[in-house]
Amino acid sequence: MFHYLRGFVYISHNQKESHTLSKIDDDAWLYTISSKRKLIDFNFKEIWRYRDLLMLFVKRDVVTVYKQTILGPLWYLIQPLFTALTFTLIFNKVANIETGTVPPFLFNLAGVSVWNYFNTCLTTTSDTFKTNAAIFGKVYFPRIIVPLSIIISNLMKFGIQLLIFIAFYIYYYINGAAIHVDGSMVFFPVLVLLMGLIGLGFGMIISSMVTKYRDLKFLVGFGVQLLMYVSAVMYPLALMREKLPKIAWLVEYNPLAYMIETARFMLLGTGTFSWFGILYTLGVTMLVLLLGIIIFNRTEKTFIDTV
Secondary structure, three states: OEEEEOOEEEEOOOHHHHHHHHOOOHHHEEEEEOOOOOOOOOOHHHHHHOHHHHHHHHHHHHHHOOOOOOOHHHHHHHHHHHHHHHHHHHHHHHOOOOOOOOOHHHHHHHHHHHHHHHHHHHHHHOOHHHHOHHHHOOOOOOOOHHHHHHHHHHHHHHHHHHHHHHHHHHHHHHOOOOOOOOHHHHHHHHHHHHHHHHHHHHHHHHHHHHOOOOOHHHHHHHHHHHHHHOOOOOOOHHHHHHHOOOOOHHHHOOHHHHHHHHHHHHHHOOOOOOHHHHHHHHHHHHHHHHHHHHHHHHHOOOHHHOO
16 A cells, blocks of 8 residues: 655555554545545546646647648548538438538538547547556556546547538528527537536446457447437437337437537527436436446556456
């Protein structure tokens, strides 16, 4: 057991020494590293103490992703644009999916931009233990800082993609498209936060399971692609209820579908807004995040033996 006193570190090798040290005033110790952890251990004070390291990981995630590439950060813009264009050609031009008065490309770009934030948060966080095993095995810091840094760095990428959406929004608005920002737009940051938190929760759960079951890493990418099709990314939620009422429940019980539908309602004034959907999404997000923290905390004690 490691005891950190202000100015020095003491390593106790037996229970007697640990018991003696525990009698010292708790305020004297900066913090204690022990294998005994609470079921839910989310120490905000300790995370704040390591805020510089958190920002360092954020910088690492942003800078190194497209390092030594020709286009560099432009890939942040190219990917959603090409995806939205592909969806427009296939689902709107070929499959004749209607988007009402909203231009199909702008409709798809809004859904893709919001979905990409969840997608990158989930897929990147789900590989936390494997990609950072060398760091985790050598030095102590709150392990949850790594997935938190991923959520923050992806938020910066989402901001860049949102600027591209705004540029196309202004273009279509000037050309007379029937689009408008709803007053509920003030809650859009909350919606983005929920998207990041549910991605964080699922990512920590998957990352913890991948340490023992390596096959899961092959299923994550495939599973996320399937999840996109039941998250109303490229079609209105009302269309699923109208065309396929028997399987519409797959979408209606998907909190991500409510998030994307609500985001389009806020940004474009199309679709529906449901308080039930928002409350349901909030409940599922908090549950997933809680389970993610519990499983992540249990796994971090022994993962180095299995990675």
